[in-house]
Amino acid sequence: MRRSGAPSQLSGNTAKKPRFMPPGPAKNNGPPLSHPQPEPSAPPPPTPALGNVLLNKSKSTLCHGRLTNFLFCFAIAVLYITADPFFVYFKARYYSVMWCKASSRKHKRWEGDAVLVARGRTVVLKDMEGRDIGRGAGYKASELESLCEGQTLMVGGKQIEVMGVISDEDYAKGRCFQNAAVETPAETVLKAPVYRPVFKSFTKPALKGGALTDSEPEKPICKPKHDPNAPGALVMPRPTTDHQWLYNKSGSPLVDVVIDPHLTNHLRPHQREGVVFLYECLMGMRLPGRCGAILADEMGLGKTLQCVCVLWTLLRQGPYGGRPVLKRALVVCPGSLVKNWAAEFNKWLGRERISVYTVDQDHRVEDFVSSPLCSVMVISYEMLLRSVDQLKELDFGVLICDEGHRLKNSNIKTSGALTALSCERRLILTGTPVQNDLQEFYSIIEFVNPGILGTSAAYRKIYEEPILRSRQPTCTEEERCIGEERASELFRLTGVFTLRRTQEIINQYLSERIEWTVFCKPTELQLRLYGVLLATRPIRACLSGASTHTYTHSPHLACINALKKLCNHPGLLYNTLQEKSDEMYEDGMMELFPEGYSTGAFSTADSGKLLVLTDLLSAIQVVLVSNYTQTLDILQDVCDHIGYKWCRLDGQTPVAQRQRIVDSFNSPHSSSFLMLLSSKAGGVGLNLIGASHLVLYDVDWNPANDIQAMARVWRDGQKKTVHIYRFLTTGSIEEKIYQRQVSKQGLSGTVVDLSKKAEHSSFSAEELRDLFSFDPNTTCLTHDLLDCQCTGDGNTPGFGKEIKEDIGRTCQLGRHSDSTVSFPQRVSMSELMHWRHFSGGVQSYDDIYLNHAHKHITYAFQSTTSKSQTTV
Numbered sequence: 001m002r003r004s005g006a007p008s009q010l011s012g013n014t015a016k017k018p019r020f021m022p023p024g025p026a027k028n029n030g031p032p033l034s035h036p037q038p039e040p041s042a043p044p045p046p047t048p049a050l051g052n053v054l055l056n057k058s059k060s061t062l063c064h065g066r067l068t069n070f071l072f073c074f075a076i077a078v079l080y081i082t083a084d085p086f087f088v089y090f091k092a093r094y095y096s097v098m099w100c101k102a103s104s105r106k107h108k109r110w111e112g113d114a115v116l117v118a119r120g121r122t123v124v125l126k127d128m129e130g131r132d133i134g135r136g137a138g139y140k141a142s143e144l145e146s147l148c149e150g151q152t153l154m155v156g157g158k159q160i161e162v163m164g165v166i167s168d169e170d171y172a173k174g175r176c177f178q179n180a181a182v183e184t185p186a187e188t189v190l191k192a193p194v195y196r197p198v199f200k201s202f203t204k205p206a207l208k209g210g211a212l213t214d215s216e217p218e219k220p221i222c223k224p225k226h227d228p229n230a231p232g233a234l235v236m237p238r239p240t241t242d243h244q245w246l247y248n249k250s251g252s253p254l255v256d257v258v259i260d261p262h263l264t265n266h267l268r269p270h271q272r273e274g275v276v277f278l279y280e281c282l283m284g285m286r287l288p289g290r291c292g293a294i295l296a297d298e299m300g301l302g303k304t305l306q307c308v309c310v311l312w313t314l315l316r317q318g319p320y321g322g323r324p325v326l327k328r329a330l331v332v333c334p335g336s337l338v339k340n341w342a343a344e345f346n347k348w349l350g351r352e353r354i355s356v357y358t359v360d361q362d363h364r365v366e367d368f369v370s371s372p373l374c375s376v377m378v379i380s381y382e383m384l385l386r387s388v389d390q391l392k393e394l395d396f397g398v399l400i401c402d403e404g405h406r407l408k409n410s411n412i413k414t415s416g417a418l419t420a421l422s423c424e425r426r427l428i429l430t431g432t433p434v435q436n437d438l439q440e441f442y443s444i445i446e447f448v449n450p451g452i453l454g455t456s457a458a459y460r461k462i463y464e465e466p467i468l469r470s471r472q473p474t475c476t477e478e479e480r481c482i483g484e485e486r487a488s489e490l491f492r493l494t495g496v497f498t499l500r501r502t503q504e505i506i507n508q509y510l511s512e513r514i515e516w517t518v519f520c521k522p523t524e525l526q527l528r529l530y531g532v533l534l535a536t537r538p539i540r541a542c543l544s545g546a547s548t549h550t551y552t553h554s555p556h557l558a559c560i561n562a563l564k565k566l567c568n569h570p571g572l573l574y575n576t577l578q579e580k581s582d583e584m585y586e587d588g589m590m591e592l593f594p595e596g597y598s599t600g601a602f603s604t605a606d607s608g609k610l611l612v613l614t615d616l617l618s619a620i621q622v623v624l625v626s627n628y629t630q631t632l633d634i635l636q637d638v639c640d641h642i643g644y645k646w647c648r649l650d651g652q653t654p655v656a657q658r659q660r661i662v663d664s665f666n667s668p669h670s671s672s673f674l675m676l677l678s679s680k681a682g683g684v685g686l687n688l689i690g691a692s693h694l695v696l697y698d699v700d701w702n703p704a705n706d707i708q709a710m711a712r713v714w715r716d717g718q719k720k721t722v723h724i725y726r727f728l729t730t731g732s733i734e735e736k737i738y739q740r741q742v743s744k745q746g747l748s749g750t751v752v753d754l755s756k757k758a759e760h761s762s763f764s765a766e767e768l769r770d771l772f773s774f775d776p777n778t779t780c781l782t783h784d785l786l787d788c789q790c791t792g793d794g795n796t797p798g799f800g801k802e803i804k805e806d807i808g809r810t811c812q813l814g815r816h817s818d819s820t821v822s823f824p825q826r827v828s829m830s831e832l833m834h835w836r837h838f839s840g841g842v843q844s845y846d847d848i849y850l851n852h853a854h855k856h857i858t859y860a861f862q863s864t865t866s867k868s869q870t871t872v
């Protein structure tokens with residue numbers, strides 16, 4: 001046995017302090033230096049080797065001339081002094097090894113595979129899940145550098161034998177772990193949809209010598225269900241020979257799978273691609289032996305239609321002898337969407353083609369079997385939990401989880417119940433990007449394609465920890481490289497069965513959208529009360545806090561809510577104050593309200609925004625959105641008072657009634673002039689294209705809520721120009737929340753993350769000072785902040801100055817989210833410089849409805865979105 005006499009742990013500490021060596025030529029495309037070669041036994045030159053190898057960052061520019069050489073050496077010297085642990089700065093080498101407990105027996109009993117990381121004079125032994133299982137030090141660096149197959153080494157109490165060298169790339173990407181990890185097909189990019197021009201209709205396979213070849217069509221055995229040669233036909237890709245070996249053991253003839261032309265006619269190009277993608281995933285054609293998929297298209301791109309297409313196809317057709325791939329399909333979705341799913345099936349396919357079974361009080365799971373005409377069951381997550389035992393009896397060929405980001409916490413009961421259904425084809429639908437949190441990401445991936453990322457422990461060691469470490473500001477160059485490589489490897493592995501497109505791709509099909517931000521003049525009463533509120537004890541207490549303190553609990557939330565209520569209508573504040581238990585209540589406050597002020601008799605004239613609203617509402621059908629039920633109550637009273645017919649959808653609306661309300665509102669004969677909508681009600685699928693005007697009466701911390709509300713009206717199928725009006729009380733907390741929104745993401749932004757809690761709960765003292773200040777004299781605080789030099793005549797101001805963008809979104813993969821979250825003051829609102837600015841003194845707003853409300857508006861911004869671009 002050669003070289004088995006590696007130093008023991010006891011004598012192995014001689015190399016703890018590395019000698020300072022001038023940098024020599026690096027092993028890999030390092031800088032050419034004129035220094036003498038280091039002694040063979042010296043530690044290798046400390047270069048951030050991975051950075052060199054992986055990023056091809058040439059360091060040669062650093063090393064021209066003596067001065068730079070000196071600086072380079074100096075920098076390395078500094079690294080030596082400050083580094084901890086020191087070995088990080090040596091070039092690491094990686095070996096695949098076998099290990100066993102040290103023994104003198106001749107025949108070793110190998111315990112398992114492992115990865116040996118050798119660096120300088122030290123080694124770390126990692127098991128195949130990335131865990132450290134041994135360390136050693138004091139070896140000869142030159143020896144460690146050139147280990148080759150068959151050599152042995154003692155590491156801790158373990159003996160290892162080298163099996164081979166692992167490349168830097170394989171280590172960085174983490175591929176050396178989990179040997180069994182999936183081989184992904186070479187072609188991982190989404191294939192373009194297949195439009196097969198001419199193809200033989202009839203095929204007969206001949207299973208010879210492992211290859212399945214098409215023979216001449218002597219006898220028609222199977223015909224495609226639809227004509228693959230028809231213009232615009234969408235033909236699914238044919239399975240590979242490997243796939244045929246796996247799934248066509250009986251050698252049935254190959255038949256083209258063609259999407260029902262009835263459906264194809266409705267598909268946008270991105271939906272055709274999506275259908276092919278889903279088909280390939282569910283058929284196990286993208287990843288051998290795996291049939292899971294994630295469709296994470298943004299809201300409004302037609303995820304449901306794509307699913308309907310692929311389900312209908314698989315229920316009726318199949319590539320092998322034309323046999324349908326599925327008998328039954330199960331769709332699980334939030335309760336509010338159950339009826340919606342059934343309606344979508346009926347809309348695209350018609351009741352005569354498919355009958356969808358929706359589980360509710362009257363339709364139990366057990367009765368599904370006795371409804372032989374039904375092949376699709378739709379059930380809510382809540383019902384699923386209650387009837388999981390009955391569901392297990394049924395054999396579903398595919399499981400679709402709508403709003404599937406609910407499964408992100410793998411511990412919750414729902415995931416358990418779904419996993420118990422033992423259905424291999426699993427499809428998650430979500431409008432939320434799934435990679436925001438690496439643990440949630442794992443849960444979702446694990447659900448659709450179990451085991452693909454290894455065990456939870458291995459995933460943490462191999463992906464999560466290195467990626468998170470690489471995002472720490474204190475990480476080393478090597479850690480950063482490895483983290484980035486692991487992240488991109490993770491994306492590569494999961495990208496094969498994940499598809500996400502953003503709304504931009506359909507903007508070209510959408511009607512024009514004209515968006516207004518309307519700054520509404522606060523009334524005298526609002527101004528007075530605002531001043532009093534800012535001087536109350538709770539707000540003063542918030543402001544007097546130490547500047548480093550971060551508030552996570554009330555009273556600041558109570559203060560913010562009081563101010564927001566006041567902005568919506570003083571009456572809302574009156575109601576809370578009347579109870580006197582409210583934290584904001586102080587003696588003398590009630591006297592500010594006019595004499596005889598009472599619940600139920602609120603005047604329109606008390607709220608600036610309400611004044612604008614009542615003027616704005618003329619003969620148009622409007623959706624009116626608020627975050628507050630109480631505000632909706634007031635708006636409802638106002639409508640009654642004026643005599644407008646309204647309908648209403650909020651959290652209290654029974655699920656069973658929603659679809660009826662929506663249908664009657666969208667009907668061209670609708671008598672409802674106005675839809676009162678709670679921003680949190682209704683789920684994603686709510687479609688209100690009957691209206692083309694939408695008013696956002698108040699502003700939410702989370703821009704996703706506003707975007708979701710807009711998407712109810714501005715969506716595929718809307719033919720009219722859409723007008724959005726966002727109301728803000730001038731100078732108030734609402735403007736500040738709006739600014740924060742704009743900074744967080746562009747207003748036309750595409751990242752919708754509804755999973756994040758809307759209510760922001762943590763603020764720095766500086767943020768609170770800004771929130772709790774008020775300028776009664778400004779006509780538009782936001783315009784003041786923009787530093788815009790325009791005259792407010794509605795002409796495009798253009799770029800006054802380029803302002804640095806601040807990305808506040810947190811995404812754990814990728815480097816762009818490192819920015820510390822600070823309250824944006826003058827930054828990141830550059831997008832608003834593309835909008836038209838109208839001061840209150842302008843003659844006309846180019847909007848007949850706004851012109852009505854002219855005298856209550858202090859300022860307005862406007863932008864137009866049309867045909868996939870923002871113009872002004």
Ligand SMILES: [Zn+2]
Binds near residue numbers: 789790792797837
């Ligand atoms: Zn301006």
